[in-house]
Amino acid sequence: MSDSYDVVVVGAGIVGLAHAWVASRRGLRVAVVERDSRCMGASVRNFGFITVTGQGEGNTWRRAMRSRHVWEQLAPAAGIRVEHRGLWVMGRRPEAAAVLDAFARTEMGERCELYTPSAAAALAPELRTEQAHALLYSPHELRVESRQAIPKLARWLEREVGVDFIWNEEVLDVSPPLVSTARRTLQGERVVVCTGADWRGVASAFLSRRPLNLTNLQMMKVRAQDGFALSAAVMSDLSLVRYRGYAQLPESQALLAVLQDEQPEALAHGVHLIAVQGADGALVVGDSHHAGADASPFLQAEVEECILGELRAVLNLESLRVTERWMGAYPVDEHDDVCIEAPDPSVRVVVVTSGTGASTAFALAEDVFDRW
Numbered sequence: 001m002s003d004s005y006d007v008v009v010v011g012a013g014i015v016g017l018a019h020a021w022v023a024s025r026r027g028l029r030v031a032v033v034e035r036d037s038r039c040m041g042a043s044v045r046n047f048g049f050i051t052v053t054g055q056g057e058g059n060t061w062r063r064a065m066r067s068r069h070v071w072e073q074l075a076p077a078a079g080i081r082v083e084h085r086g087l088w089v090m091g092r093r094p095e096a097a098a099v100l101d102a103f104a105r106t107e108m109g110e111r112c113e114l115y116t117p118s119a120a121a122a123l124a125p126e127l128r129t130e131q132a133h134a135l136l137y138s139p140h141e142l143r144v145e146s147r148q149a150i151p152k153l154a155r156w157l158e159r160e161v162g163v164d165f166i167w168n169e170e171v172l173d174v175s176p177p178l179v180s181t182a183r184r185t186l187q188g189e190r191v192v193v194c195t196g197a198d199w200r201g202v203a204s205a206f207l208s209r210r211p212l213n214l215t216n217l218q219m220m221k222v223r224a225q226d227g228f229a230l231s232a233a234v235m236s237d238l239s240l241v242r243y244r245g246y247a248q249l250p251e252s253q254a255l256l257a258v259l260q261d262e263q264p265e266a267l268a269h270g271v272h273l274i275a276v277q278g279a280d281g282a283l284v285v286g287d288s289h290h291a292g293a294d295a296s297p298f299l300q301a302e303v304e305e306c307i308l309g310e311l312r313a314v315l316n317l318e319s320l321r322v323t324e325r326w327m328g329a330y331p332v333d334e335h336d337d338v339c340i341e342a343p344d345p346s347v348r349v350v351v352v353t354s355g356t357g358a359s360t361a362f363a364l365a366e367d368v369f370d371r372w
């Protein structure tokens with residue numbers, strides 16, 4: 001292992017790995033330095049849900065479209081299984097059906113299809129379509145099991161692409177071109193800092209903006225009855241006032257007013273439903289959103305009940321058992337989905353400030369290197 005590289009990446013979450021991949025593709029010699037023995041951050045705590053439909057109009061949607069294409073190419077090469085494809089958004093109320101209808105007519109509704117409940121019932125018997133007013137199917141989404149996919153991606157980058165990885169070493173200082181841990185100093189012609197929610201560490205010296213905030217999310221794994229299978233990822237009304245691609249439509253205001261009346265608790269906890277499935281049949285279900293200065297370790301039973309209530313309203317479940325619970329956190333900036341800082345000609349700090357990093361990281365890394 002050398003101590004001199006074209007690019008040194010700090011952090012082995014999806015954002016760091018995406019930058020390592022893009023730099024390698026451009027013929028650069030790359031090292032990734034990661035504090036832990038494997039990524040334990042947001043990239044392995046999420047749904048592994050590569051989402052296109054519903055992303056904010058403009059850069060985020062464009063990056064999601066492109067990144068989804070990259071995932072499609074990389075997954076087989078890196079031995080990553082695509083667990084399922086596509087997305088059902090179930091509109092449980094007339095106001096939700098109106099949002100879906102309006103969305104389908106936008107540019108971002110490309111290749112999405114609207115279904116009546118009876119037409120959807122034949123394609124997705126796992127959904128309680130009799131409770132729906134309309135459903136939207138998007139073909140774009142992919143789902144990977146992120147806690148396996150991220151280590152596999154790192155292994156593939158190391159073995160097949162030639163990226164050097166230094167695990168178990170925290171970067172303590174970046175003084176370009178030097179990147180130092182307690183045990184070594186690397187030299188990087190360019191340094192990309194991708195430390196996710198840990199912006200108060202080595203990234204803080206380079207972040208000129210006001211301090212970022214955090215969103216804490218509650219997640220769980222659940223088992224349904226034997227043989228239960230999702231035909232695609234699932235979302236519902238609450239997502240239509242949260243995901244910017246839908247929420248920015250004027251039709252979402254009427255839905256929000258109804259939800260404020262009928263599901264105030266869910267809105268207060270920032271709850272909306274995403275349900276995806278893994279190879280073992282278990283569902284990964286979430287989530288909630290609580291703003292805070294720090295990552296919270298505490299799970300609330302009330303929030304869990306809120307998420308499970310929405311799950312029961314949408315899926316044809318005969319039984320339901322929670323088998324795992326965890327917290328995740330990501331940085332937030334209300335004004336932008338991503339923060340890219342260039343504090344020095346040879347340094348970039350890249351922080352995804354929204355819940356979109358799994359869906360956008362590859363295209364984001366391409367943008368960073370294109371403009372550098």
Ligand SMILES: Cc1cc2nc3c(=O)[nH]c(=O)nc-3n(C[C@H](O)[C@H](O)[C@H](O)COP(=O)(O)OP(=O)(O)OC[C@H]3O[C@@H](n4cnc5c(N)ncnc54)[C@H](O)[C@@H]3O)c2cc1C
Nearest residue numbers: 011013014015035041042043046171196328356357358359
């Ligand atoms: C519960 C949850 C659900 C989500 N769902 C989705 C989803 O469905 N779709 C989607 O697109 N996005 C989703 N997201 C967002 C997405 O997971 C994040 O945007 C993305 O994972 C951020 O990646 P990252 O590499 O920046 O951060 P991380 O994955 O946190 O990686 C940062 C890495 O940097 C390392 N590090 C930090 N400081 C140092 C240091 N000084 N030296 C060395 N290493 C360091 C950390 O150990 C960590 O491994 C979700 C997030 C959460 C929390």
